[in-house]
Amino acid sequence: MKTNFRTYYLYLLLFFLAGVIIIPLYVSVMGGFKHTGELRTNSLGLPIDWKFENYTSLLINSDFWLFLWNSTVYAVGTTFFVVLFASMTAFVFAHVKFAANKFLYNYFLLGLMFPFATAILPLFLRVRDFGLLGTSWAVIIPQIAFGLGFSIILFRGFFRQMPKEIFEAAVCDGCSYTQFYFRFTLPLSTPILATVSVITLTGSWNNYLLPLIMINDESLYSWPMGIMVFRGEYFTDWGKILAYVSLTLVPAVVFFFTLQKYIVAGLTGGAVKE
């Protein structure tokens, strides 16, 4: 009897909390379907008079798609190079014995403690002096640089757990390190490749500060920059803004539900097990 009572309060708390999480998301998606007047009077309920225009006008807005495309380029470009470079580096740290191994590994680890904000201004100057401003590389290269540290830790941890026998057998058969990396390590590492890719993709996709610093040219804006410009234009026209918010919210939620396993593994498992 007592346990039932306790469970009852437990569920009450959990459902209350779930409401606190879900209601803001729900009112945002619904808000996009409401007229300004209705947003004032009916913020919680379903729209009485469904207005699709906020959504449709965005879906035919070429800037909206351009910003999504730019963010895709940044995310895919960053992820490709982070996965390639970090796995190569971690491979050496995990399998090749040499004097500076631990020193170099710690060098990358140290980078994890460097706050991105500290580097912003010198980073901007470097990108400018390399002539990268006005190109996608202005965003991609710094993102690669700051993504390497954590990815190397995750890859190294995984590679070290792979059975040594495969490696020894392959080397005996005259397989070089490079061949081994491409033929065995990468194909056997799909879970960690997925984890690192997903973390890097989401990190880049949601990044606001870096593109804000690096990008001046509106044709290269990322979607978080686009949404802030949109906010500036339609300051309290919440129907329009909420429609924009919802259109970016829905793919994120779908992405999360499909790849939840890898996201959680990367954020918790990888870190905790280390």
Next chain:
Amino acid sequence: MRSAKFDALLSRYYTIIIFLIPALTIFTLFVVLPIGEAAYYSFFRWNGYGAPEKFVGLKNYEFLFKNRVFIMSLKNNFYIIAISLFVQLPFALLIALMISDKLRGAAFFRTVFFLPFILAEIVTALIWAYIYDGNYGLVAAIWGFFGAEAPFVLGDKDWALVAILIVIFWKFFGIHMMIYIAGLQAISKEVLEAAKVDGAGPITTAFRIKIPMLIPTIKLSVFLSLLGSLQLFDIIMPLTGGGPSNVTHSMVSYLYYFGVMRMKVGFGSAVGVVIFLICLFIAIGYQRTLMRDDNENKF
């Protein structure tokens, strides 16, 4: 004549060089050097064009620590850290303990509580900017229900920071809960069974077994929370942009407004260096006290 051993050795060095160079170059050029340059530039007054020539010594730092807005941003960052460490993390731990047991619907609650974490911070903040809007949002609706005129919390000097703290709590408690759940799942079933046989109730088990065994995990989440709090930026921009009258800046938003926007490279770098030193201070303390036992396991 080349022996097989020589070939293997050659292959090893070749691999080390080819495999390490891309990461090392990019990392050094775009992470390590800029940090060092920030320290150097912080002694100059410089707009980023030509070479830095106007050496001003510690003037930038002097100005910084006399500046009311910066001191305020420093305080705000410490409030954020305090709330994260002493309210958010214990709450996340409590929820993790509640739903890691064989509770019906645990997977549902876990997913829902984790959901805000995957949203972009900009999006999260825009949603809440709407919710807080005294004319349209949920706050307005709730106040309206009681027949009261809704306040504009984000425009109120006394409440704007509280409003931001609520958003931070809403967005980030789920990730810490998830980290704790992962840690709890690693605790061996036998230990918990043994405790049960010895007659330990859920609360005793939590305090005597689960939480002590979770210490490495808690350290990790404390560390992540500290570093995250110090670098907060995205959430502030759509909510208040540092306003009203500059009372809700974080150190990074201060750096953005007063360093980057005005292209004051020296001054902005000084702000960056202060952030870096605080992070370093925390990291060293963390290595010294909190991570010692972990390190022994690691190497």
